[in-house]
Amino acid sequence: MPFVNIKITRDGATPGQKAELIKGVTDLLVKVLRKNPATTVVVIDEVETDNWGIGGETVSVIRRKSK
Amino acid sequence: MPFVNIKITRDGATPGQKAELIKGVTDLLVKVLRKNPATTVVVIDEVETDNWGIGGETVSVIRRKSK
Amino acid sequence: MPFVNIKITRDGATPGQKAELIKGVTDLLVKVLRKNPATTVVVIDEVETDNWGIGGETVSVIRRKSK
Amino acid sequence: MPFVNIKITRDGATPGQKAELIKGVTDLLVKVLRKNPATTVVVIDEVETDNWGIGGETVSVIRRKSK
Amino acid sequence: MPFVNIKITRDGATPGQKAELIKGVTDLLVKVLRKNPATTVVVIDEVETDNWGIGGETVSVIRRKSK
Amino acid sequence: MPFVNIKITRDGATPGQKAELIKGVTDLLVKVLRKNPATTVVVIDEVETDNWGIGGETVSVIRRKSK
Structure with missing residues (x-):
């Protein structure tokens, strides 16, 4: 059920x-805290x-x- | 005075x-917590x-x- | 799948x-945007x-x- | 080491x-809290x-x- | 230079x-995007x-x- | 109308x-972008x-x- 927000500069990160x-972040939360991946949300912000x-x-x- | 941030995928939500x-969110905060709507801020992020x-x-x- | 963060002052809001x-916020997202409530996450921050x-x-x- | 996020409406703020x-924000954090400017990060979000x-x-x- | 915010429920995660x-998150950003770990900031919020x-x-x- | 979130480590910052x-942040937004201070919100998070x-x-x- 975790929520992760990753902010990076907009530099051409590919899909x-x-x-x-x-x-990687989802697997980490499963491994370290046994979180449920099905409801783990990760949002990436690319910033000018x-x-x-x-x-x-x-x-x-x-x-x-x-x- | 509340601040609300709503993150959704960019999927053609209309103005x-x-x-x-x-x-709706502003009304809810007024109804449930008697917050002042005049200073209630809601920001929507649409994410790819x-x-x-x-x-x-x-x-x-x-x-x-x-x- | 939306994620909502509500920030309010810490003023004794009850459970x-x-x-x-x-x-209320989850119902609103279902009603307005037909979002799936099962993966809609709402986090409330109470701030001094x-x-x-x-x-x-x-x-x-x-x-x-x-x- | 502070992190600051400034959200403003997209209204033609220049570089x-x-x-x-x-x-200004970085200087303020150095002056008021003696934070290290080298690791002070400020991210501006411009919102429609x-x-x-x-x-x-x-x-x-x-x-x-x-x- | 990335900034990562991880929100989890307060459930006794240890130091x-x-x-x-x-x-783990810092290593991932170095590996996938060659980000500089020295200025990569990760903040964990534990939520009631x-x-x-x-x-x-x-x-x-x-x-x-x-x- | 801006919203600013400042995250710092919990290190005894005084009221x-x-x-x-x-x-300081509010004055800066008025000076640089002529924002209305009356609806400028600043929230400070102190993180362990x-x-x-x-x-x-x-x-x-x-x-x-x-x-």
């Missing part, structure tokens, strides 16, 4: 990679790099500087 | 249906089926299988 | 009131009034002023 | 304004006005009425 | 189990069973019925 | 510090260090190691 994340900040700067700016 | 959800997992699989895959 | 909120702000002030301060 | 929000409700109505409807 | 979840609903009922009520 | 955060992970470890473990 296959997202399916792998969902499978202009909208994600770390260290006080947006990821867009950080990447531009690091080029 | 009218979303307005109905917002009205590739990004929503249940039972360890994405909704995209589940739907493909069930066709 | 019965919380059950009523959960029932020191930790909830509106209009730039905490609810604790607002209530003290209004006494 | 510069979003960068200013991220910088059809999906944001206040007072039981969507922002789309409220704006239409107020014109 | 060791929570550490295992955090390690009165505050968690599924199928329109609280977990407290469901468990009482199933005894 | 005064939390009020300062709430005031056993439930917060970074770099694949809980903050509890990281602090124990660094002593």
